Amino acid sequence: MARRWVLKALPLEKMLLYEETKKDIYKKDIEDTFTMWLPGGDVPYSPKCMAFRLQWGALRYASNTAFIALVAADNGLHTEEYRKWAMSQLHYAYGDTGRSYIVGFGVNPPVKPHHRASSCPMLPAPCGWDAQLNKGPNPHTLYGAMEGGPGQGDDYTDSRMDYVKNEVACDYNAGMHASTAGVLIIKQF
Template identity: 55%
Template structure:
C-alpha cells in the first residue's frame, strides 16, 4: 500500500498526504514501532525468518529439515528482506515456524523495495 500511495502521489492525488502516510509505513517497518521487521537492519531485527535455505548450515554440510527446526538464529542472514510482520495487536514473535509473521514473500518485499526506492526518488527531487 505504501508503494501504491506513492504512485498515486506521483500522479497528483493528494501528494503530501500520501507521501507522509507511505513514509510512516516504511519507517514503521524499519523500526519506528520499537523493532525492525527488516532482516539485518535496525533495532532488534528478525533473526529466524521462515526461509529454509537461510536456516541451513554452510557447506560442506547438507541442508536438512533438522537445520530448519533448530531454535537459534538462521545460519545465513537475508539482509534487507522484510518479514510478514506483527499481528493486528502489534504482537510479534521471531519464530521460524510462524510463517504468517516471518515469511519473506516476494510479493510484499517487491512492494517494500519499490516504496523505499520511490521515497528516495522523492527526496532526490526535492533537493534539486
C-alpha cells in the same frame, strides 16, 4: 461492517490508467481505495499504526499500498496526505516503533526468518528438517528481506516456525523496495 475490498481492477492498474488518461473515473477509484486504507476507513490499524489488511503477510499489503500512495502523490493526488501515510507504513516496517521487520537492518531485526536456505547450516553440512528446528539465528542472513510482519495487536515472535509472521517472499519485498526507492527518488529532486 461491510468490507469493500474488490475494485473492478487492482489499485495499481487504476493508478496507471489515471496516469495515462487523467480521467476522473480512475481518480475516484484511487481516492476510494485510500479512503478505505487511511485511518478512519475500513482497514483496521494495529496499536502502533500499521494498516492491517490481512494476517498473512500483513506488511506486504501495507508496503504495496504505500507504493501506490507514492505514485498517486507523484500524480498530484492528495500529495502530502498520501506521502505522509506511505512513509508511516515504511517507518513501521523499518523499525520506528521499536522493532524492524527487515532482516539485517534497523532496531532488533529478525534473525530467524522462515526461509529454508537461510536456515540451513554452512556447507558441506547437510540440510534437513532439523535445520528448521534449530533454536539459534539462521546461519545465513537474508539482508533486506522483509518478513510478513506482526499480528493486528503488534504481536510478534522471531521464530521461523511461525511462518505466518516470519515468512519472507518476493511479493512482500516488492512494495517495500519500490516504496523505498520512490522515497529516495523524491528526496533527490
